[in-house]
Amino acid sequence: MNRKTLVLPALAGLLAPVLAACGSTDGAGEGGNPIVVGVASQINATKAAPAPLDPAQAYDVDAWNMLRGTLQTLMRLPRTGTAPVPEAAESCGFRDTQNEQFRCTLRKGLKFSNGDALTARDVKFSFDRMQNINYVNGPVSLLNGIDKVETPNDGEVVFQLKKPDATFPQKLATPAAAIVDSAEYPKNGLYKGFGVVGSGPYTLKAEHTENHITKAVFTKNPEYKGGIKAKNEKIEMRFFKDGPAMERALRKGDIDLMNRGLAPDQIKGLENARDKHIALQEMPGQEIRYLAFNTKDPAVANKAVRQAMAQLVNRSVLVRDVYGYTGDPLYSLVPTGLTGHINSFFTKYANPSVPAARKILQQANITTPVKLTLTYTTNHYGSSTAKEFQTLRSQLNKSKLFDVDIKGVDNWQQFRTDASAGKYTAYGMGWFADLPDADNYIAPFIGKGNFLNSPYRNSKIESQLIPNTRQQTDRNAAADDFKQAQNIFADDVPVLPLWQGKQYVAARDDVTGVEWALNSSSALQIWELGRGVSD
Structure with missing residues (x-):
C-alpha cells in the first residue's frame, strides 16, 4: 500500500496498555459524544480518480x-x-x-x-x-x-x-x-x-467541500453480523491540512486521537507530556519510504545512475536530521523484523562514498553531473517530506556527480496519476503493507500491473522466486527466496529504500482501547476505541 503511506509491527497483545483511561469502560462511547479521530491528509475525488472510497x-x-x-x-x-x-x-x-x-x-x-x-x-x-x-x-x-x-x-x-x-x-x-x-x-x-x-460494523456519512472530504461520521450498524465487537456507537473522522493543525485540535479537545502525520518535533513535544491530559504511545511500525524510478526515463535508464544514487544517499542523516530518530535507516524494501529480511543495500554499497559512486558512473561511461528532478507529494506523508527531499538533493549535489532539482506536488491523486503515467524521473513514495509478510514488500513492485506501474521487469523474481515463496505455508521456509529477491533489487535499484517509520498514537486520556488501535498491518481499528473516565 502506498500508501497505501509505510520492522514488523508490534503485536498489540505484547504492548503494555499505557493509555488505558482511569475508571470503568463499561458502555464506553455509547450514547455520548462521538470519538473524534484526526487525519492529516485529504481524500480527494478528481477527474482521473473520481471514486476514492x-x-x-x-x-x-x-x-x-x-x-x-x-x-x-x-x-x-x-x-x-x-x-x-x-x-x-x-x-x-x-x-x-x-x-x-x-x-x-x-x-x-x-x-x-x-x-x-x-x-x-x-x-x-x-x-x-x-x-x-x-x-x-x-x-x-x-x-x-x-x-x-x-x-x-x-x-x-x-x-x-x-x-x-x-x-x-x-x-x-x-x-x-x-x-x-x-x-x-x-x-x-x-x-x-x-x-x-457496505455490510461492515459501521455505516458512513461523509461531508465534503468541493472535491475532498472534510468530515466522515461512522455510526454503529445494527444489522452488522461479523466478528467485530465495536466498543463505541459513533466515530467521527476530521481531516486537517497538516500535522500541526491536527495537534492543535487535539490539545484543544476538538479531536480525541491521531496517529499519522506527526512531525518529529511534535512527537518530541508529546513525549515530554506538555499536556497531562494527552499521552503518546510508540509502536514499532511497518511503514517504509523509498525513491521510485521510471527505469525508461533517459536520465536513470542506465542502472549505474541508480546505483550511484544508492551509493551516495545517507539514510542515517535523513533519520537524524529530518525525522529526529522517529524512524530507522532502511537497507531493503523488506523492513527489519519480517521473516526473510536482509540488509541487501548495505551489503552492496556499505557507507555513503563519493569515490565509489564516481567509479560506478565512470565504468558505465556516464557523463557527470547527471541532471534529474526528484518529485514528491507535499501533503500526503507529513510536513517533513519537503525537508527530506531538500536533504536528498543536498547529499547528491554535494558529490558534484549529480545536478538534482526537486519539485513538490500538492494534490495526492494527481501525483499518483502522473507518477503511474511515467511523468516523473524519480519520485518519493511510502508503503504501508497490505499484509504483514515479506511477499507484500516485493511482489507489488514487480511484474505487469505492479503498484507503481513501473516498467522494470525481472524474470527470476517474477517466474521463480515469488512463486516459490507462495508454495510455502511455513513462511520461514520462504526466507531464502526472499533474500535472493532483495539482492536483485539492490543490484538493479528499480526502487531505493530510505527509512522505515515507527508508529505513534496520541490520544486524550479518557479514550480507551488505544493499545489495540493498530493491528499487525498498522491499520486503524476504530471499533476498538471507547470512552472512559478522565483523571
Whole structure:
C-alpha cells in the first residue's frame, strides 16, 4: 500500500496498555459524544480518480482505514497477530494440498446498509468487478492470482487460483477484497463520489467541500453480523491540512486521537507530556519510504545512475536530521523484523562514498553531473517530506556527480496519476503493507500491473522466486527466496529504500482501547476505541 503511506509491527497483545483511561469502560462511547479521530491528509475525488472510497480504486492507508469500518471482507486480521480469521465468512480454508483452491462459507443473514441481502453472488461480483475495472492505481494486483470465482450456492464461494498462494487468506483480509452490493455498484465502472454501501460494523456519512472530504461520521450498524465487537456507537473522522493543525485540535479537545502525520518535533513535544491530559504511545511500525524510478526515463535508464544514487544517499542523516530518530535507516524494501529480511543495500554499497559512486558512473561511461528532478507529494506523508527531499538533493549535489532539482506536488491523486503515467524521473513514495509478510514488500513492485506501474521487469523474481515463496505455508521456509529477491533489487535499484517509520498514537486520556488501535498491518481499528473516565 502506498500508501497505501509505510520492522514488523508490534503485536498489540505484547504492548503494555499505557493509555488505558482511569475508571470503568463499561458502555464506553455509547450514547455520548462521538470519538473524534484526526487525519492529516485529504481524500480527494478528481477527474482521473473520481471514486476514492470505491475498493476498485482506493489504495492508500487513509481510504483503507475508512473502508475497513464500512465494507466487509471474507476474512480480517484479528486484534493481535498475523493469522486472518473469518469475518463475513463463517469459515474459510484451502481445500487442496497445493494451496490452489480456497473455499469460504458465508455467515447467515448478512445484509448491506441499504437492506439488500449479501449472498455469494455479491462476493463473486465484487472480485470479478475488481478485475474487470482493472484500475491502474488500484489494488487489483493483489487479486491477480485468481483464475475464477465459483458459487456452488448462495452461501458458498470457491476461489480457483492460477498458482499456489499461501498468502491468499491475508489478501482476503484487505479492502481490495471488500464485498460490495451487486445491485448498487456498477459492474464495469467506478462508484463515483464519497458514498459507501457496505455490510461492515459501521455505516458512513461523509461531508465534503468541493472535491475532498472534510468530515466522515461512522455510526454503529445494527444489522452488522461479523466478528467485530465495536466498543463505541459513533466515530467521527476530521481531516486537517497538516500535522500541526491536527495537534492543535487535539490539545484543544476538538479531536480525541491521531496517529499519522506527526512531525518529529511534535512527537518530541508529546513525549515530554506538555499536556497531562494527552499521552503518546510508540509502536514499532511497518511503514517504509523509498525513491521510485521510471527505469525508461533517459536520465536513470542506465542502472549505474541508480546505483550511484544508492551509493551516495545517507539514510542515517535523513533519520537524524529530518525525522529526529522517529524512524530507522532502511537497507531493503523488506523492513527489519519480517521473516526473510536482509540488509541487501548495505551489503552492496556499505557507507555513503563519493569515490565509489564516481567509479560506478565512470565504468558505465556516464557523463557527470547527471541532471534529474526528484518529485514528491507535499501533503500526503507529513510536513517533513519537503525537508527530506531538500536533504536528498543536498547529499547528491554535494558529490558534484549529480545536478538534482526537486519539485513538490500538492494534490495526492494527481501525483499518483502522473507518477503511474511515467511523468516523473524519480519520485518519493511510502508503503504501508497490505499484509504483514515479506511477499507484500516485493511482489507489488514487480511484474505487469505492479503498484507503481513501473516498467522494470525481472524474470527470476517474477517466474521463480515469488512463486516459490507462495508454495510455502511455513513462511520461514520462504526466507531464502526472499533474500535472493532483495539482492536483485539492490543490484538493479528499480526502487531505493530510505527509512522505515515507527508508529505513534496520541490520544486524550479518557479514550480507551488505544493499545489495540493498530493491528499487525498498522491499520486503524476504530471499533476498538471507547470512552472512559478522565483523571
